[in-house]
């Protein structure tokens with residue numbers, strides 16, 4: 001048996017670094033900034049919103065709505081730009097069809113329009129203030145809502161170039177009705193892009209996990225702390241994650257946008273454990289910082305909406321939480337094509353060099369067969385191990401990172417020495 005210890009060691013280091021990043025992730029902002037007035041104010045609002053579950057049509061929902069209206073009025077009337085800010089309480093009703101049902105909906109959205117200096121269509125930032133009946137709605141979607149209040153504070157002091165519309169919407173938990181209601185309202189003409197703030201976990205960092213176009217992704221590129229990956233978008237598309245967000249109605253209406261959400265621990269989502277104790281100020285700060293950065297870009301003078309190719313998709317990710325990057329699909333295709341040609345050319349040349357030009361390696365027929373056999377063996381082992389775990393607990397992926405990492409280690413430990421012995 002040929003047991004490549006150095007290779008195994010390298011593998012272990014690789015796994016350990018991935019483990020460290022996936023458990024802890026890039027560090028949240030330093031603690032001294034958590035005590036800033038902005039975060040403290042947001043935390044106070046969050047505590048109010050999270051007092052009790054506040055699902056649509058409940059008494060607590062009305063109290064939450066009244067609290068938000070009071071806060072919005074206070075901030076917008078004291079603003080130096082108050083004549084450029086409109087607060088609209090939208091209680092309109094409409095007939096809607098969904099899942100082969102027909103329903104009638106009367107909503108209670110609150111829109112805040114901050115008219116930009118240019119008056120050009122700008123950005124919608126949306127979060128829902130209703131919770132499910134079983135949760136306190138702290139991260140789903142309380143932090144999103146208090147972030148909207150902080151954006152209002154900011155833009156009432158710094159008038160944007162393009163319009164900014166804040167949608168404190170409700171009915172998200174009932175077929176995304178609030179977002180559908182917004183699309184039907186004339187105020188939707190004030191915007192061409194959107195940022196949806198959501199909660200699908202119960203704390204930690206928010207991730208940018210979906211974008212409808214490269215146009216909106218331009219806002220993501222820059223400097224962090226930020227977190228996001230196009231891989232999450234692909235996972236979402238497969239239907240593995242059983243959630244819908246306001247991202248769908250907004251993008252179906254032709255707005256270019258981003259979906260940003262807390263994503264773990266997933267097991268607390270829509271349960272009584274989505275409460276104030278499960279989250280902390282660093283999560284609040286992370287969402288506010290990111291929302292402010294993205295909104296400032298899309299509402300800023302430098303941002304000019306593309307006339308053509310506006311629907312082109314993009315690729316996005318971050319480098320260790322500090323350098324968010326985004327590419328257009330065309331740019332990424334060129335990049336990939338370059339390496340798709342360069343890689344085999346280089347390998348072909350190396351093979352030619354070591355086998356024919358300066359023959360130092362003699363590859364036997366056995367050598368050529370070994371790689372595909374090893375590969376096949378590893379795939380079989382991995383599928384078996386995953387089936388073992390999911391057979392025992394199909395919901396294991398929702399519970400915590402540790403079982404998933406255990407699967408990774410287990411398959412590595414069992415498969416590597418076995419494959420080396422061929």
Ligand SMILES: [Zn+2]
Nearest residue numbers: 140141198199
């Ligand atoms: Zn939600």
